[in-house]
């Protein structure tokens with residue numbers, strides 16, 4: 358993965374981690390950012406953590422979000438991603454002991470599934486006898502194949518602002534932008550969830566040419582606004598590809614978006630929703646920071662993506 362801002366990618370593969378226990382932290386991510394459907398993504402300072410080691414058989418424990426709901430065997434998404442990393446390295450995973458500490462809401466539009474996949478890929482790579490056989494680019498490809506779209510996987514792997522695209526060879530790639538220091542993120546986390554898979558099915562196969570043209574302009578403007586001219590963020594966060602089609606499934610989020618935008622606040626659906634994200638260089642009036650059904654937090658943008666440590 359190339360980095361336009363020269364910031365570090367995920368922790369490099371390290372032979373010393375191959376034995377023993379490995380801890381991986383991966384940030385939440387907000388995808389789309391309005392008009393950047395399936396391409397723009399931003400890492401946020403809210404982290405899931407997994408600790409894993411090789412053993413015979415699979416043993417999973419979970420605390421935090423999803424406790425009592427997630428499968429505790431080979432169907433667990435992190436375990437599947439660890440196994441995918443080993444398969445890609447030409448090896449069969451012997452077995453895994455895994456403990457997850459989950460803080461990213463599930464089905465909230467904050468990239469929990471991408472965080473789980475990236476956690477598993479980074480953990481799987483670190484546990485390989487020779488981690489260097491899997492490059493960061495290969496992990497982006499594996500994660501995108503599992504997730505179905507690259508926009509959360511790219512910032513979960515490498516942090517910051519990313520623009521993911523499909524190259525001529527059919528593989529996902531990502532470039533990075535340095536977010537203007539005045540830009541702040543405020544996350545309105547919905548108390549309800551929705552399945553990304555389901556709300557993707559609500560999107561039409563074809564959109565009017567005028568919508569595509571307008572969206573191309575605002576997406577390009579958004580990159581400029583986020584990296585160079587935040588004063589343009591309100592104009593740059595107009596989407597015509599996905600939010601309106603998803604609105605009937607998440608009326609509270611649609612109403613919140615309307616309220617914020619009517620007040621001139623640059624608000625978008627976070628990922629597939631139902632969370633809402635504000636990206637702005639201005640203070641948000643305090644009366645707009647309280648909404649039934651949403652928890653409102655300023656969340657720093659994370660320059661770091663997944664971090665791998667021994668122990």
Ligand SMILES: Nc1ncnc2c1ncn2[C@@H]1O[C@H](COP(=O)(O)OP(=O)(O)O)[C@@H](O)[C@H]1O
Nearest residue numbers: 434462463464465466467468469470473552553
């Ligand atoms: N930490 C985790 N461990 C295991 N599975 C997870 C984890 N986080 C998310 N998932 C899986 O991903 C699903 C949510 O994915 P998705 O619908 O794409 O929503 P999101 O916007 O949160 O990524 C969860 O219901 C669960 O099946």
Ligand SMILES: N[C@@H](CCOP(=O)(O)O)C(=O)O
Nearest residue numbers: 388395466467468553628629
């Ligand atoms: N581009 C995807 C992004 C989904 O993000 P998530 O965090 O809601 O899973 C989409 O809009 O479907």
